[in-house]
Amino acid sequence: MAKETSPTKIEAHGFNFHYGTKQALFDITLSIPDRKVTAFIGPSGCGKSTFLRSINRMNDLIDGTRVDGHMTVDGTDVYDKEVDVVTLRRRIGMVFQKSIPFPKSIYENITYGLTLNERVSKAELDVVVEKSLRKSALWEEVKDRLHNSALSLSGGQQQRLCIARAVAINPEILLMDEPCSALDPISTGKVEELIAELKDSYTIVLVTHNMQQAGRVSDLTGFFLMGSLIEFDRTRTIFTSPSKKETEDYITGRFG
């Protein structure tokens, strides 16, 4: 499948996922390399978001879900009984489709994850807040009103705040679930630039409805269809010479 030289960060092997009696993912096997952008595309309901949310076990919150097979991060099975899900999620940041800041100040939004389990000095927090906001290209826009409500920001700024909030806890992986689907083209452009910059420090997994976006920002692309991973390869290969007919049909807009 993927011919990448960088080491594997996340690996799924024979991974199945069920919502109650309905199976949503079928026998997914793939390796996501470290510090690359990996995109998942596919029509609505194809399982790409379910797969993403399985990596940091967000699906645990839904009653009646069941997994089998393996999902490993750095070689450790995240569904192993020994794994503490809270610790796991501290290593994996997540950005959601809807930018949903906490109804607190900009500053408090970013320090939220940091202050959960330890006392951090004000000076240290100040440093992290500035660093995270600079990383998410928001610092210049909000540096004079850090203590205003995060809800006073525009939609695009809110989404970049959510990215800042996620990188503030210094994760190794950043999961992004259709992060631009509610944004205008200019904000989308900013978030995409951001993804390109962040990939030097994080392993980024991106779910998107927008094929052009996958083409622009990702190194690898996986195509999901009806709960199965149809094809997974370098983005350029997927978009120029896919090996499966389904992929080609989807890319060329014959369905979906």
Added chain:
Amino acid sequence: MNSIANTIPLPKRLLGFFAVLLAATAAFAVVGVILGMVGTFLMNGGTGVTWTFLSEFPRNNNTEGGIWPALAGTTFLVLLMTILGVPIGTATAIYLTEFARQDSWFARSVRFAVNTLAGVPSIVFGLFGVGFFIQFMGTGIDGFLGTSSFGDGSLLWSSATLAVLTLPVVIVSVEESLKAVPRDLREASLALGATRLQTIVKVVLPNSVTGILTGSILAVGRGAGEVAAILFVGVTYSSSSIPSAVTEKFMHLGYHLFVLSTQSPDVDKTLPLQFATTLVLLGLTFLLNLTAILIRSRLRKR
């Protein structure tokens, strides 16, 4: 004439007209009843509500004087009831919405119990208070501590009985407000490595303060006017002092009204007192509801 209007046959138009008329009349009737009631009590009792009336003890076998001990007793009662009931109700609502599996046997039993509790007549709560709080818990505590103050009706046991009675009100309104907190907000918190408890304390509860306050005030409103439930568990028709301990008996506005209108040696003589007391009770309920509405709109704006 407009050709579109003419296509609807006359009987149908008449039917529509009468339907609207009926609905409007019903709506006016509701307003009318309230206005009539408030008006009657204002006219007959308005002059009776004076500072002396509010601040004096009843005199001469409840035929003269004021309502101060009843006012104080009612206030103590609902305060203690809130302290006892709201935390339990809030905790139950948190359990039901945040922790329980929605289809589990236990969660369904709790929900069934809450709904049943809401429909139990209040006099039954009063009897439950006697049996459980006074005879079982009170006597038990007395036996354990060697005291004799818990095994009888008191402010404490009345508050506890009312707390149980108002539990469904608190649970339902807190649950509603917890459910209104977007799921995304919870997920965002959990994805940042917060535990469930941290998420509830730092994100969910601050976002549902409105509901908790509204629930408490609705419970207070319900509890303040309740008489049947406290009949046997500590209310008294006459008292020469304000209760200084939770184990003492107390006077209550609603019960005082009952006493004035049925147990007085001279009911006609107490009529002005009855109107004035009713007005105070109505005013108190109105004030509580107004507070609930104000808090809600203030917090919603924020």
